[in-house]
Amino acid sequence: xxxxxxxxxxxxxxxxxxxxxxxxxxxxxxxxxxxxxxxxxxxxxxxxxxxxxxxxxxxxxxxxxxxxxxxxxxxxxxxxxxxxxxxxxxxxxxxxxxxxxxxxxxxxxxxxxxxxxxxxxxxxxxxxxxxxxxxxxxxxxxxxxxxxxxxxxxxxxxxxxxxxxxxxxxxxxxxxxxxxxxxxxxxxxxxxxxxxxxx
Amino acid sequence: xxxxxxxxxxxxxxxxxxxxxxxxxxxxxxxxxxxxxxxxxxxxxxxxxxxxxxxxxxxxxxxxxxxxxxxxxxxxxxxxxxxxxxxxxxxxxxxxxxxxxxxxxxxxxxxxxxxxxxxxxxxxxxxxxxxxxxxxxxxxxxxxxxxxxxxxxxxxxxxxxxxxxxxxxxxxxxxxxxxxxxxxxxxxxxxxxxxxxxxxxxxxxxxxxxxxxxxxxxxxxxxxxxxxxxxxxxxxxxxxxxx
Numbered sequence: 001x002x003x004x005x006x007x008x009x010x011x012x013x014x015x016x017x018x019x020x021x022x023x024x025x026x027x028x029x030x031x032x033x034x035x036x037x038x039x040x041x042x043x044x045x046x047x048x049x050x051x052x053x054x055x056x057x058x059x060x061x062x063x064x065x066x067x068x069x070x071x072x073x074x075x076x077x078x079x080x081x082x083x084x085x086x087x088x089x090x091x092x093x094x095x096x097x098x099x100x101x102x103x104x105x106x107x108x109x110x111x112x113x114x115x116x117x118x119x120x121x122x123x124x125x126x127x128x129x130x131x132x133x134x135x136x137x138x139x140x141x142x143x144x145x146x147x148x149x150x151x152x153x154x155x156x157x158x159x160x161x162x163x164x165x166x167x168x169x170x171x172x173x174x175x176x177x178x179x180x181x182x183x184x185x186x187x188x189x190x191x192x193x194x195x196x197x198x199x
Numbered sequence: 200x201x202x203x204x205x206x207x208x209x210x211x212x213x214x215x216x217x218x219x220x221x222x223x224x225x226x227x228x229x230x231x232x233x234x235x236x237x238x239x240x241x242x243x244x245x246x247x248x249x250x251x252x253x254x255x256x257x258x259x260x261x262x263x264x265x266x267x268x269x270x271x272x273x274x275x276x277x278x279x280x281x282x283x284x285x286x287x288x289x290x291x292x293x294x295x296x297x298x299x300x301x302x303x304x305x306x307x308x309x310x311x312x313x314x315x316x317x318x319x320x321x322x323x324x325x326x327x328x329x330x331x332x333x334x335x336x337x338x339x340x341x342x343x344x345x346x347x348x349x350x351x352x353x354x355x356x357x358x359x360x361x362x363x364x365x366x367x368x369x370x371x372x373x374x375x376x377x378x379x380x381x382x383x384x385x386x387x388x389x390x391x392x393x394x395x396x397x398x399x400x401x402x403x404x405x406x407x408x409x410x411x412x413x414x415x416x417x418x419x420x421x422x423x424x425x426x427x428x429x430x431x432x433x434x435x436x437x438x439x440x441x442x
Contacts, residue, residue: 007287007288007289008286008287008288008289008426008429009214009287009400009403009426010210010214010287010374010426010427010428011214011374011376011400011403011404011426011427012214012215012216012376012395012397012400012403012404013216013374013375014362014375014376014377014395015223015225015375015377015391015394016362016364016375017362018313019300019310019312019313020300020362020375021310022300022308022310022325022326023299023325023326023362023364024298024300024364026326029309029310030311031309031324034266034324034326035256035259036254036256037254039248039254039296040248061228061229062228062230063228065228067229069312073370075243075246075248077243083243084246084248084249085246085249086246094248095248096247096248103311103312118242118243119242120241120242121204121206121239121241121242122239126241129243131243131370133370135375136229137225137229138223138225138226138227138228138229138230139218139226139229139230140215140217140220140223140226140230140394141215141218142374142375144244144371146243158241159238159241162236162238163236188228188230188231189228189229189230190232193231193232194231195236196231196233196235196236197235197236197237197238198209198210198212198236198237198238199236199237199238199239199240199241199244
């Protein structure tokens, strides 16, 4: 393989631990004001093209307990299916957000614009999706997953198609609960365990 | 940086801890039981957020002073933490956001959930951030954090450590790790450090003392280099090797 793995290995991951908010979301940790702007406050600015949607969920452990200390990063394309930095991308869509589980309830909310379809390198397009990366105490390597939308055309999505156990596909699909509103619970372990990726 | 979408080299999972490690008790209920679904990266993982220098304030990488906006320095052993971010192919990763957070000199975090009896330092917040330069280099001025106890087994103490978060150029390169300090005897007792099975990989998380970068009569220095996932470099991504 060109540029193979003859020299360096990736640094080993370690858990983000219980105080990850100090570093990545200081406002949430009560250190608001230490920085001018915190990254990932929203995936978009006012005036961005596309439908604004609100996704609410929890991260549940293997006992069914909602994590109060999870931090999720979201990354997505704009309404036209382009990522920030690509030619022609919507300048009002940064595409990146950090969201924290509520310290009392574990509930988190992502308010974003619905992304467009993105081309897949092997052909075809991927259905609208938001990439999620979950870190917390007890998670040794950040977990990669995706959120798809119940009311979109998800058939034929090349990533969902790779999942052999078709009954697990719904774990990646947010349920529509009202106009522009969705529910997406992430189950780390056990019954209804969310699909996580190595990609 | 171009907006070319270059496939990521598949992650070498043996370089990382397993999800499930019963000696680190919290992982028991937070580790997926099912195998990860493996597949090639897509543009979603190959692109990532970009942060410009306009994000940063002048004291953002100075934890000694940033909590008080320069009015009073934090208490503790003053240290420079610096290093280079490269990818697996050895190429520097310039322009990427590096964020750190840590306890104060007594091992206490400025966080509502930390009830350790060691006091807060009124002059220390505990977070910093910077963006790597053209060579992939970064640096922070901070104080050496203290060890602290945590409820895992009966008498468990974390070694002194600094949490480090790095972006890279694609979202699939996202990494959080911890930096430990050369010579700390608690590393060998720590179940979180021990989640890293490969001894060389754990040693790579232990920053050596770097006297060459210490400033006389001011601060000591530690060097912590970081390696992110690489990108495939072939010009012909869709052609099988050898064709």
